[in-house]
Each structure stands twice: as C-alpha cells, then as structure tokens.
Amino acid sequence: MxxxxxxxxxxxxxxxxxxxxxxxxxxxxxxxxxxxxxxxxxxxxxxxxxxxxxxxxxxxxxxRVPFWEFITGTEWYPFANSTPTFGVLPLVIGTLKITGIAVLVAVPLGIATAIYLSEYASHRARKVIKPILEVLAGVPTIVYGFFALTFVTPILRSISPEVSIFNAISPGIVVGIMIIPMIASLSEDAMNSVPNSMRDGAYALGSTKLEVAIKIVLPAAISGIVASTVLAISRAIGETMIVAVAAGSTPRFDGDLTGSIQTMTAYIVQVTTGDAGYGTTIYYSIYAVGFTLFIFTLIMNMLAQYISKRFREEY
Incomplete structure (x- = not known):
C-alpha cells in the first residue's frame, strides 16, 4: 500500500x-x-x-463638374489656366492601352508556363522555375518602371525610331511581364486539380502529351485559367509606378501607342505629389478618377468570381 x-x-x-x-x-x-x-x-x-x-x-x-461631362468628355486638361476640362476618357483610354498590351504579353506566356510546369516539367525543373517566378512577382514595381524606361524603351527605339521616350508599348510589355507569375501560378494550380485519370484515359486512347495538355487538361481547367487571367487584368489596370515612370503624362484620346500617354493611376500620382492644393477641383478630381478605377477593378473581380463559379468543374 x-x-x-x-x-x-x-x-x-x-x-x-x-x-x-x-x-x-x-x-x-x-x-x-x-x-x-x-x-x-x-x-x-x-x-x-x-x-x-x-x-x-x-x-x-x-x-463642381457635371457628371456627364466627366464620363463622356474627350479632353483632360485640369491644369489649364482659362477653362479646365475634366473628360476622363483620355485617362481611361491610356489605361486600356497599357492593359491591352500587358494582356497580349502575359496571357500566352503565363498559360504556356503553367502548361509546362503542370504537364512537362520534372520535379527538379519545377523546383528551379517556381522560385524564379516567385522572385519575379516580388520585384518592386518602381524597379519594373525604370527597367521599362532604361532598357525596354531603348530597344524599341532602336527597332522603330518613331517610338518616343515615353510611350505605351514599353510599360505595357513590362506590366505584362509583372503579371505573368499570377497567371502562371493560378493556372498551374487549376491544371494540377484535374484528375490524373483523365490524363491516363487520353493516353490510353493514343493521345500525345501535347494533345492531352491542350485538349484535355486546358479545357478541364478553363474556369481557373480564365479567373486567373481576369484577376491579372485587374492587377494591370491598377498598376501605378510602372506607368508613372515610363508612360508619360500626356492624356490622349487616340489609338497611338508610340507617344506619351497618361493612365488613371499616373494622374493620381501626379496630383498627389503636390501639383494641386487641398480643396481645389483638381484635388477632388483624383477621388473621381480613383472611384472610376475602383469601379473597373470591382467589375473585374466580380467577373473573375462569376467565371470561377459558373464554369468550375467538380472532380
């Protein structure tokens, strides 16, 4: 006891x-x-x-400024001494120019990278490429801006002399490079979620690896791929420092890509650096432009969510 x-x-x-x-x-x-x-x-x-x-x-x-004039005006000269004009369409067109070029660069490269990582890359290659993509996504945008201005633009000017120092092509290309990791990473995740049984069935029928990737995996993962693309476009629309450094500050309502332009974000940067006093119409214009930008990005994010839910495949 x-x-x-x-x-x-x-x-x-x-x-x-x-x-x-x-x-x-x-x-x-x-x-x-x-x-x-x-x-x-x-x-x-x-x-x-x-x-x-x-x-x-x-x-x-x-x-202070009529709403209709703001959304339909084709001239944006807020700093004019006589009669300032606040038609936002030149800024919208400049933003869409940058976004369009970025999409043309990023979507093919991003999806191709995702296909390679998902279907072709060995484990060793994936261990090398994935960290590089992550580093690319972590580079500060101001560095991208100076890269566009001091590296990409001189190359474009050597190919086509009519390209000015500030233009839409150079920052558009670099914004596209910046959003490649987003498209590649999210698209690869969508492709990896496709069951291997679908791949095995296609191989059993005699399909090649390319046919399996293009005809089986890509359609099965289309919701995730499209959603990643829409989110990347939203990121490109809201990009600030690259366009502020390399695109210029000339709002233009035309289709020219070789000359100086101004985007919505670049205008906000211009005003917030001290070009307008507090309480002036120019000061309040940055909020109107910012709200317009907010509407654009909100629509893109809602579209991405709709596409993801509407075309999602359950396996």
Missing part, C-alpha cells in the same frame, strides 16, 4: 496540472474566435471607410 502512495500522489498532481492546462486551453479556445472576429471586422470597416471616402469626395467633385 505504501508503495502505491507515490504513484497516487503523482497521479493527483498530474490531474491537477491537466485540469489547469485544460482551463487555459478552454480560455484560449473561447478567446480566439472573438479575436479573429475583431480582425475580420477591422478589415470590413477599413474597406467601408475607403469606399466612404471615395464616395464623399467624388460627390464633392461632381458638385
């Missing part, structure tokens, strides 16, 4: 420790949902605060 007493004492001590730990664990379990809820509420309130700021300041702008 005396030999069992130490064990009994030890067991009682363990039970007390376990009960104490269980109480601490129970407290943490009760605290964490509240903490996570508070973090989620902060995120939602931050979004609502940004939206409220845009709406209020944009409303003030439209009390």
């Amino acid at each position: 005396s030999m069992k007493e130490p064990n009994s004492t030890l067991n009682v001590q363990e039970l007390i420790a376990q009960k104490s730990n269980r109480g601490l664990l129970s407290f943490v379990e009760k605290l964490m949902p509240k903490l996570l809820l508070a973090i989620a509420i902060v995120s939602v309130l931050t979004t609502l605060g940004i939206l409220a700021t845009l709406v209020v300041e944009t409303y003030i702008f439209f009390t």
